[in-house]
Amino acid sequence: MPESVSNITAQMPRAKLAGLLLFFLGPAVAIYSLFSIYPLVATMALSTYTSDPSGGRHFVGLANFQTLLGDALWSKPFWNAFGNNLIFFAVHMCVQNPIGIALAGLLSLPGLRLKGFYRTVMFLPTMLSVVIVGFSWNLILSPLWGVASGALKAVGLGSLFAPWLGLESSALVTLSLISVWQFVGIPMMLIYAALLNIPDELIDAARVDGLGHFRIFFHIKLPLVLPTISLVSVLTFVANFNAFDLIYSVKGALAGPNFATDILGTFFYRTFFGNQLQLGNPTMGSAVATVMFFIILVGLCLYLFLVQRRIRRFAF
Amino acid sequence: MANLRIEHLNKRYGATTVLNDVNLKIEDGEFVVLVGPSGCGKSTLLRMIAGLDGASGGDIHIAGKPVNTLAPAERGIAMVFQSYALYPHMNVRKNMTFGLKFTGVPPAERERRVAEAARMLRLEELLERYPRDLSGGQRQRVAIGRAIVREPAVFLFDEPLSNLDAALRVSTRVEIANLHRLLKSTIVYVTHDQVEAMTLADRIVVMNKGCIEQVGRPLDLYYAPANLFVAGFIGSPAMNFFEAKVGSVEGGCARVAGPGFRSFDLPTASLRVGDTLTVGVRPEHLGRGEDGPFAVEGVVELVERLGESSFAYVRRADDRLFVAEVRGRQTPMPGERATFFAAARDVHVFDAASLRVSTQNDA
Ligand SMILES: Nc1ncnc2c1ncn2[C@@H]1O[C@H](COP(=O)(O)OP(=O)(O)OP(=O)(O)O)[C@@H](O)[C@H]1O
Numbered sequence A: 001m002p003e004s005v006s007n008i009t010a011q012m013p014r015a016k017l018a019g020l021l022l023f024f025l026g027p028a029v030a031i032y033s034l035f036s037i038y039p040l041v042a043t044m045a046l047s048t049y050t051s052d053p054s055g056g057r058h059f060v061g062l063a064n065f066q067t068l069l070g071d072a073l074w075s076k077p078f079w080n081a082f083g084n085n086l087i088f089f090a091v092h093m094c095v096q097n098p099i100g101i102a103l104a105g106l107l108s109l110p111g112l113r114l115k116g117f118y119r120t121v122m123f124l125p126t127m128l129s130v131v132i133v134g135f136s137w138n139l140i141l142s143p144l145w146g147v148a149s150g151a152l153k154a155v156g157l158g159s160l161f162a163p164w165l166g167l168e169s170s171a172l173v174t175l176s177l178i179s180v181w182q183f184v185g186i187p188m189m190l191i192y193a194a195l196l197n198i199p200d201e202l203i204d205a206a207r208v209d210g211l212g213h214f215r216i217f218f219h220i221k222l223p224l225v226l227p228t229i230s231l232v233s234v235l236t237f238v239a240n241f242n243a244f245d246l247i248y249s250v251k252g253a254l255a256g257p258n259f260a261t262d263i264l265g266t267f268f269y270r271t272f273f274g275n276q277l278q279l280g281n282p283t284m285g286s287a288v289a290t291v292m293f294f295i296i297l298v299g300l301c302l303y304l305f306l307v308q309r310r311i312r313r314f315a316f
Numbered sequence B: 001m002a003n004l005r006i007e008h009l010n011k012r013y014g015a016t017t018v019l020n021d022v023n024l025k026i027e028d029g030e031f032v033v034l035v036g037p038s039g040c041g042k043s044t045l046l047r048m049i050a051g052l053d054g055a056s057g058g059d060i061h062i063a064g065k066p067v068n069t070l071a072p073a074e075r076g077i078a079m080v081f082q083s084y085a086l087y088p089h090m091n092v093r094k095n096m097t098f099g100l101k102f103t104g105v106p107p108a109e110r111e112r113r114v115a116e117a118a119r120m121l122r123l124e125e126l127l128e129r130y131p132r133d134l135s136g137g138q139r140q141r142v143a144i145g146r147a148i149v150r151e152p153a154v155f156l157f158d159e160p161l162s163n164l165d166a167a168l169r170v171s172t173r174v175e176i177a178n179l180h181r182l183l184k185s186t187i188v189y190v191t192h193d194q195v196e197a198m199t200l201a202d203r204i205v206v207m208n209k210g211c212i213e214q215v216g217r218p219l220d221l222y223y224a225p226a227n228l229f230v231a232g233f234i235g236s237p238a239m240n241f242f243e244a245k246v247g248s249v250e251g252g253c254a255r256v257a258g259p260g261f262r263s264f265d266l267p268t269a270s271l272r273v274g275d276t277l278t279v280g281v282r283p284e285h286l287g288r289g290e291d292g293p294f295a296v297e298g299v300v301e302l303v304e305r306l307g308e309s310s311f312a313y314v315r316r317a318d319d320r321l322f323v324a325e326v327r328g329r330q331t332p333m334p335g336e337r338a339t340f341f342a343a344a345r346d347v348h349v350f351d352a353a354s355l356r357v358s359t360q361n362d363a
């Protein structure tokens, strides 16, 4: 019988063992520390300082957080961004993921032709740069030269058109939908891959049991890809609360109109780097970043404890 | 329970023909086993009976009713798959009742059927378990249970035992035989395993390259294979074949001669001088005992001892090998020169078209 690993390592000289560990684990630990742990710790550390006009830094403990959450000058835009971010996330969960699931379900139907073509077409926007997507949609929806109003007029719905990106009431949802349009390919692909894993005989068994395609999808396929759907939800959550680029490229750092599209990412950007009349404030910015980190951490923990533990993966 | 009639059934995928003019009649309550080499279309035929694949031509009738346009669930069939195909996210009870819900069986009736099937298959203890917590044999029984509760007219099995180990295969085989005796339902069963086919079947259907080669009772196939393919396919080790020609014909007897074996007379009227033949003799019918009309001689190269009997690999004068099953004290030693005999009724003769030449011996 081959010797067990713990036996082998127990007999090794200490120095040799240490060398071995360093050789195999060292590079990964070094890179992870340098690029993930250090920035995180440094950001958290910075958030406990404040800088005076002369450039000196003083330790202030949790005062920055007190300001951020307690001082109306800071807390109002913060909660505004947080609320917008929740809406941004909700639109993705309610629109992007159901559509992704539905598309994956359609793609996995037996006998569908041009599967590869549909798959590519629907995944294409995901591969475009966010800047290009933002710019194109800006043009499409522009009330001056956009094609949207013309297209609606052509089908007799011209009265429905509004400058959606410019209205406080609709800008955030419009931006969310643009993001959905761009990224719907990702849940589609992940769920499609999971659906392909379901053995054909299982589907045949369901057909013999008298289920049509629709019922097979809801009673067999959907429960079996639930683990993937929950994974997609987590990815959506993390991506949405870290989002920044689409808003920035369509609306700029001010996330107009009147901060209606301001989310945590843009709020952080203005705080840290400054914008127009607002001076950059790295220590306050770090506090915002730290709060964002904890929001995502809490979200993930809730998910892990409430959802993940109840979900079972199925082996076929 | 119902009979099953398949007429001129064809299946093509693009240019490849998978099933070619299949005709088959299965009586009510019959246990029919489909055998054939891998890729010959057994599963395809079964799936077409189930309605999982459409036909390219031909008709299928179940209980006298054409079912070509019916969905699987409307055909009155139940299928047991090779991989069991249990729903992983449902417990055993749910697995069995799930299909009934969609065919409008009332809840009380569902429970009654599940209870009965569970009793029959000894699944009572397992009803609340999930498939992942079951052994292979238990999963197989659940899959059979799921078929039983549908109370189908025809059961379809696609290699149901091939994922089980040898011992379990034997016991599950016995269970399936018992089940058939109890339910008296029509069963179509696909297998690779000759022993399964021989033991379970009322009739065996031998398929090759999308065609049916022969349909018959197990022993008919063994003792009177209709053609070369069936002769070579049924039986293990396979039948020995010898090339031969008709030397002379006189008085309703043809003299069959060929390299490596002693010429013999065949009581048949259908042959002409010069016809090419193939003579087949099963290893277990070649003995060293009394003289028979058929005799073949050679040098023993190798002896495989199995205990109760041995397989002798013998090289004939024309440098071809044949196999003989020998028993007890008759067992030769390697290097020994030996002569083997076969009785007239154990000698199968096939003509140039590979078809069996019927003789008076067959009677
Ligand atoms: N979708 C398909 N397209 C083309 N050819 C197919 C398709 N499905 C099956 N075939 C071919 O049909 C033939 C019969 O397949 P089938 O599965 O019925 O064989 P089988 O007798 O069940 O073999 P096995 O004993 O290995 O299970 C095979 O040659 C296979 O390659």
Ligand SMILES: [Mg+2]
Residues within 6 Å of the ligand: B042, B043, B044
């Ligand atoms: Mg098969």
